[in-house]
Structures are given as structure tokens and as C-alpha cells.
Amino acid sequence: MKVFLDGAEISLAAGSTLKDALEAAGVGATEEAIIGIVKGREEEAKETNSYWLNTTKGKMRIELLDTGLQEVWHRAVGTISGLKVRWSDGAAVALGPVGTKMSPTRREEEYDRWEVILGASGFEADKGQIVFARKRHSAAYGSPAENRGVFATVVGGKDLLGRLELGDSILDAEPIVEWAAISEKMATQDLSLPIADGMEIYTRIEVDLSESAPEGAEFFLGATRDGVFSVDRTSSSYASSDVLLGERIEFENREPRSEGAVTIRTSGRGLGRIFIYKADRTSIPGHSVVGTVTAGMDLVKLAEGGMKLAAKVNPERIMLMGLPLKEAERIAEGRGIDFEVEGHFGDDAVVVEQRPVATMQILKEGKVTVKSIPSDRMVAIELYDDLAPKTLDYFRHVVGLKEKPVGPLPVHFVYENTILFKPAISATSYKEILPENKPGDLVRAGEIGVTNQAAKNAGLVGVKLEDDPKYGPSGEKFLATNIVGRILDPEKLRDVKEEETVYVLEVR
Structure with missing residues (x-):
């Protein structure tokens, strides 16, 4: 049997499952992502009265009228591809020739804007053409008597009509099957699902x-x-x-x-x-x-x-932050991007910033400049999304971890076993930090805390290098402390100094 997977036709043995189809196409299932299954579209397409006409100037949608001329169109639609503009003026534009079995008349008729007319060049039945009315006008197009030859109306891409000219053509006619008309469709993650002939499978x-x-x-x-x-x-x-x-x-x-x-x-x-x-x-x-x-x-x-x-x-994203410097350089060169380095050049160098940040801008300029530091100045962190989602919305925002893998944390104050960070972005005026995931009896060494709105220093971030049964990582009592995650390599923080910037890499 034949099925279509992401648009490509593949052959499968009877009794195959969705897993068999993916393997045959060399496609892996993405964890947690749904796979779409559609069946019966081809049958619906045979009955549709809506079409996209793909032209050299863009797409235009037509809706067929409920007249006997529908049959003329359905018989001719397979030959629409390649129809060229035969003539064009302020009132209408005509494309042809198209073979039709109709009886042309010489009668002049009145046509409204957006109407689509079957006509015959020179009033000869074997020289059919499709005429699109650009404005209200009267003309004799050699149309059949029924409904003045009007078989459809333009309902989408109307601006296209004013731009079609000699040299343009229709590339193809694409039947439109309204989504609601397809009765057999589903989203699934069940790879044991049996596959039937003609199914369409969408993985991405x-x-x-x-x-x-x-x-x-x-x-x-x-x-x-x-x-x-x-x-x-x-x-x-x-x-x-x-x-x-x-x-x-x-x-x-x-x-x-x-x-x-x-x-x-x-x-x-x-x-x-x-x-x-x-x-x-x-x-x-x-x-x-x-x-x-x-x-x-x-x-x-x-x-x-x-x-x-x-x-x-x-294009695929160019995000070099968090990577070893040598790997970042290899990726840039592989994309044909000039690569410049500021900062540390050693074998242990890691990238913490890039300019420009935007992929489209890097591709446009053809170059990227990165800032690198020794790997022992970048710390890995794990964040507790299930325990402190609201506070993490704030934390990721001020550190820049919502869109990037690495972000800066400027050191504000260092004392005893506590390091306080003051994020470069001040967001407490528009980001709430309500109490959540407060410590119980003890704060563990390496845990990351954020001062919540129960204290005046809301938004301050801190880390303890030793267990503490009394105060949170940001120096506040437990009531004013939200625990958002932990440092995976806290030993890297033991010699940090005030006004230094620590870069954190979120491990996802």
C-alpha cells in the first residue's frame, strides 16, 4: 500500500504500523510531539468547488457557482496548468487556450467585478479562454448562454488581478478541501497505530x-x-x-x-x-x-x-553561546560566517556572548564576533520548573535564559558563605515574585534563591556555598526566599569577587 509521509510517497506492506512508516521514511519521532494522520482528502477533493489558482504573480482563490458550468470546469481543470495571458485591459484579463465543450454565443453581456467567465476566442468553441473581470463592464466574450458564461467568482488574492499581464500564466489549479469536510483525521503519539492505504502522515x-x-x-x-x-x-x-x-x-x-x-x-x-x-x-x-x-x-x-x-x-539558528570556542568556530566556518574572538583564547575557552545575536543579521553581515571566557568562570545550573514556575519566569527574564542558553549574573556582594547577584535587568516593577517553594528546615549548599516580595530587596539572587538552617541564599529569612534551582558546580564560585560577572549555563 502507498501512504504519504510529510509529502513524500512511501510503500508499505499490508498490516504496517505508524512506527513502520516512520522507519521506512527514515524519520524519527520527536519526544512528546504529536503526529498527524489524515485520510480521505482525495475523495473530498473530487467534490470541491474551491480552488487555488497558482500563477506566476501569486495565488488567487476562486469559488465555483452552482450552475451547469461546473461540469465544464471539472472536465477542463486538468489542462489549466500552463495557461497564458492572451490579452489584458482595464476591464478584464483572459488566459487560454483551454479545451471546452460548449456552445459560444455572440451576445454582449454585462459583467461584475471579480466574476470569472468562460469565453471563446473568435467565437470558436475549440479556442476557449478564462476571463477575469477587473471591473463592471459589458462585452461579448463568446460565452455559453447559461449564466452569461459566469462559472465562478474570485474570493481570495483579488489584488493579483490588477497585476496579471502578457507573459504571466497559471502554474496549476489546486483543489481546496475545507478542513471541516475531512472526517478522518487525528493527532496521535501511538506508534503502534495501524496504517491504511492512502493515509497522509505529518510529523513536523x-x-x-x-x-x-x-x-x-x-x-x-x-x-x-x-x-x-x-x-x-x-x-x-x-x-x-x-x-x-x-x-x-x-x-x-x-x-x-x-x-x-x-x-x-x-x-x-x-x-x-x-x-x-x-x-x-x-x-x-x-x-x-x-x-x-x-x-x-x-x-x-x-x-x-x-x-x-x-x-x-x-534558516537554522546560529547560537554559539555556551559552546566551546573551537566548536563555535567550526560551526561558523561551516555556515560560511567570518568568526572573530574577543577575550580568552585558550583550549578551555567557552563562548558567553555573540554579536549580532540575531541569526538573520549574522547571515546578512556574513560575520559574528564572540566573547569567550575560561570554562571555570561559567557555571552550570539546573532550574526547578515544577516547583517555582512564577519565580523562574522572572529569573530567566532578567538573566536572559528565556531565549538563550547562557546569561550573565553580576556579583553584587560577597560575604562569609554567601554570594549575592544583582541582575542587570530590573524587572520587579512588571514581574511578580510571589512566595513559592520556600525552604523548609535547611538551605542546601549550591541552591539558588530569589528574594520574593515579602522583603524589600525583592529580585535579589543569591547562592550559599554551605548548608544554612537559618537564612536563604539571598540573605533573607526563609519566608522571603524562593528556591528556583541549584548550581551544579558550586566550587567554581569559591573565589568570585564583587563587580565580577558570572555566566550561567542552563542545563535543560
Whole structure:
């Protein structure tokens, strides 16, 4: 039997499972990500009255009218590919020739804007053409008598009509099957699921990022850095992710929110929320368009809140922070990027900063400058998402770990067995730090604490180098201390000094 996996046709033996299909295609299942299954689309496509006409100038959508001319179209649609613009004027544009079995008339008729007409060049039946009305006008197109030859209307991509000219052509006609019409569809993680002939299997979405939104593109790369797009909410028109909700991002690119558009909310309620649109919507100032889903939209339409979608993003992110210097240089050279180093050059050097940060900007400039330090000045940390989610929203924000693997923590004060850090970003005015995961009887050496809003120094970060039964890592009583994680190599902190900057690497 034959099935389609991410658009590629593969052959499977009868009785095969989803696991067999993935193995046959050489595709691995992404942990926690759903796989989409669709069946029956081909049968629905035979009955559809909606089509995308893909032209050399873009896409245009037509809806067939309920007339006898539908049959003329359905018989001719297989020959639409390659139709060229025959003539064009202010009133209409015609493409042909197309073979039809119709009886042309010489009658002049009145046509409205956006109507699509079957005509015959020279009133000869074997020289059919498709005429698109650009404005209300009267003409004799050699159309059949039924409904003045009008068989469809343009309902999408209307601006395209004004740009079609001699030399342009229709590349193909793509039947549109409304999602609601497909009855056999599901999202699953069950690799033992039996596979049936003709099934379509979708394992991932593919996203092309926009050069017009370099910062927004990097924002999306940060949100999908684990190779998944996490879906938190869905509606009839979009699926959205709150992975970076609340993070500030500049508006860069205003475009219509077409099906497949990836946008970021850049102002107001929902700041930082990422949307993938399942239906066309107009552009609005608060949504910056940062990319487009080029494959796997069915997976987006199947998703529900709480699901994850495997994501392949183009271009691949250039994130060198946290890597050994030599590995970072190898990656840059492999991408054809000039590589400059500031700081430590030894064999133990690790990268803690890069300029530019944005992948699209690096590719545009063709170079990147990194800052490196000795590896013993970068500490690894583990964070307790299940125990202190609200405080970690603050901590990752001020340290820069929401989108990057490495962030700076400036040393504020050192005394006895305590190191206090004052984050470079002040966020207590707009980020709440309510009490959560407070210590019980003892604070363990290496635990990371954040002063909560029960004390005046809210937002201060601290680490104890020895166990302490009385005070938290940030020097506060347990009531005012939230434990957010731990240092995995606390010995690296024993000789740090005030005004020094410690870089932390989150181990995920």
C-alpha cells in the first residue's frame, strides 16, 4: 500500500504500523510531539468547488457557482496548468487556450467585478479562454448562454488581478478541501497505530523565517530551540504558544495574516505570544509577521492546547553561546560566517556572548564576533520548573535564559558563605515574585534563591556555598526566599569577587 509521509510517497506492506512508516521514511519521532494522520482528502477533493489558482504573480482563490458550468470546469481543470495571458485591459484579463465543450454565443453581456467567465476566442468553441473581470463592464466574450458564461467568482488574492499581464500564466489549479469536510483525521503519539492505504502522515511543521523581521525571527528560533512548537491555545483561526509570553519584542513587519503566517504579539495584552494562523486574517499593528509555515499546516490544524509540534525552521539558528570556542568556530566556518574572538583564547575557552545575536543579521553581515571566557568562570545550573514556575519566569527574564542558553549574573556582594547577584535587568516593577517553594528546615549548599516580595530587596539572587538552617541564599529569612534551582558546580564560585560577572549555563 502507498501512504504519504510529510509529502513524500512511501510503500508499505499490508498490516504496517505508524512506527513502520516512520522507519521506512527514515524519520524519527520527536519526544512528546504529536503526529498527524489524515485520510480521505482525495475523495473530498473530487467534490470541491474551491480552488487555488497558482500563477506566476501569486495565488488567487476562486469559488465555483452552482450552475451547469461546473461540469465544464471539472472536465477542463486538468489542462489549466500552463495557461497564458492572451490579452489584458482595464476591464478584464483572459488566459487560454483551454479545451471546452460548449456552445459560444455572440451576445454582449454585462459583467461584475471579480466574476470569472468562460469565453471563446473568435467565437470558436475549440479556442476557449478564462476571463477575469477587473471591473463592471459589458462585452461579448463568446460565452455559453447559461449564466452569461459566469462559472465562478474570485474570493481570495483579488489584488493579483490588477497585476496579471502578457507573459504571466497559471502554474496549476489546486483543489481546496475545507478542513471541516475531512472526517478522518487525528493527532496521535501511538506508534503502534495501524496504517491504511492512502493515509497522509505529518510529523513536523516547517517554517521559513522572514528577512524583514530579524529580531522576531530570532524570537521564534528561541521559542523553538528544543525543536518543538508548544501549543498553549487554539481557536478556529490560530494556534498560539505562550513559551515567551511577556517578553518584549519590537514590531518589524506588517503583512496580512494569511493561512500559515507566523506572528508575534508586540504590544498590549498577550505581549510575546506567538501565533500560527489557520485561516486568513487582515494585518493589524500589534502583530509582527516573522515567518510562514511552508509544510505541515495540517498538523497545526489538528493541534489542541497542551500539545507539541516538531518544528524545522529555516534558516537554522546560529547560537554559539555556551559552546566551546573551537566548536563555535567550526560551526561558523561551516555556515560560511567570518568568526572573530574577543577575550580568552585558550583550549578551555567557552563562548558567553555573540554579536549580532540575531541569526538573520549574522547571515546578512556574513560575520559574528564572540566573547569567550575560561570554562571555570561559567557555571552550570539546573532550574526547578515544577516547583517555582512564577519565580523562574522572572529569573530567566532578567538573566536572559528565556531565549538563550547562557546569561550573565553580576556579583553584587560577597560575604562569609554567601554570594549575592544583582541582575542587570530590573524587572520587579512588571514581574511578580510571589512566595513559592520556600525552604523548609535547611538551605542546601549550591541552591539558588530569589528574594520574593515579602522583603524589600525583592529580585535579589543569591547562592550559599554551605548548608544554612537559618537564612536563604539571598540573605533573607526563609519566608522571603524562593528556591528556583541549584548550581551544579558550586566550587567554581569559591573565589568570585564583587563587580565580577558570572555566566550561567542552563542545563535543560
